[in-house]
Amino acid sequence: MISIHTSENKKVYFASDQHFGAPTSDASFPREQKFVAWLNEVQKDAAAVFILGDLFDFWFEYKTVVPKGFVRVLGKLAELKDSGIPIYFFVGNHDLWMRDYFEKELNIPVYHSPQEFKINNKLFLIGHGDGLGPGDKGYKRMKKVFTFPLFKWLFRWLHPDLGMRLGQYMSVKNKLISGDEDAKFLGEDNEWLVQYCKRKLETKHYDFFVFGHRHLPLKIQLKENSTYINTGDWIQYFTYAAFENDELTLKEYRKSS
Template sequence: MQIPEGKKIYFASDNHLGAPTKEASLPREKKFVAWLDHVKQDAAAIFLLGDMFDFWVEYKNVVPKGFTRTLGKLAEISDSGIPIYYFVGNHDLWMNGYFEEELNIPVYHKPKEFTFNNKSFFIGHGDGLGPHDKGYKRMKKVFTNPLCQWLFKQVLHPDFAMRIGQYMSVKNKLISGDEDATFLGNDKEWLVQYCKRKLKDKHRDFFVFGHRHLPLDIDLENNAKYINLGDWIQYYTYGVFDGENMTLQTFTN
């Protein structure tokens, strides 16, 4: 994809709407919608890298109540012709067609490579990558197992299932995969280690992830960069690619 002159690509991650309650997250949701209004003016594309919701599960004819401001704004932007790409995170693993059918937004369950203006990108949420968190990796295999998902939806009424999911999303850190958002240093940051390992196989100019809730811009070998987008809970940071350079910025509106 060649980015038209004057256009940019935007990246955001980790809104966790609904946490700790829908009422408490409403100001953050309104701020995120204001950001979407801001970036749509010159966006060539928008990438959302997961955990937009603190818990999300889709049934055949049922989706979680709420978040209409966000979903409506995404529909408006998508309908205007600006492509939006969504990567599921560890809190919204159970997306199953709603975004594609209702919003025309493709959803990815694994990291994916893109090329913009001859710059290569490796993009994903970031959970379960690198030499880390084996307990969560085992739990993720259970959560993504089609039989386990089917049983969860068949056995539990949606209201009860949502209460369980919301409770576990906040309380059980093994299941959620969350960690304290503390910078560990380049040698111990497991996504940095993952990027370095991937660079041995193939060069990428930018590795862009969320999940860590830390805005990070780290130089790797051969002019590659690891960018972590931070979050929309504490930092309100997002990524911008102008066709040549990738930077982190803060939305202050």
């Protein structure tokens, strides 16, 4: 378990579901500029930054090739990391084929499953959120196929121009493959991530659960001293979570790009 201790006036930030590249690179470019502007602001007081998956709408790493574009956001993340701000990256269902590019080039650790963090003596369970909890069986089956080593090996034999075009098409068009859900609150009993968190609390206490994936900014009190936060997205809501003085709050970034 990683422990993070923040000094006075420092915050820990969480953001997810930027989906850069969707529906096209040109269309997502203003959102990338807005996200970089947000990173510029949080750089002033960040003790750590968590990127909770689906930073890209599609990402695949060949041995010597990575997707073209996203230079501004990658450069800014590198700048933050080089300045001494820890950054933690969790893969989502759209960038689940990430390997070691972030770790080698940006010195940013990459996680493929939820992880425990202790921040100022508060216990967090943090992840992207896809495939957790009951239901969503179609996506869970597809994820097993996509993460199977043989499938990844076969896909890598496609020329990058063809592979990237095919991956981007599937990411946008096929909702079963992408794992996307309608961004409407379904009620606590039908929200799979809420049910997942409640089941985790049956065996261990967590002060905060922080996930993305649902594209909905949500803050739900699970127990008197346990809270679930969903960070929303950077397509419609431009929301993020900030932890300060032992409180975790949802915020909207309003500055225009």
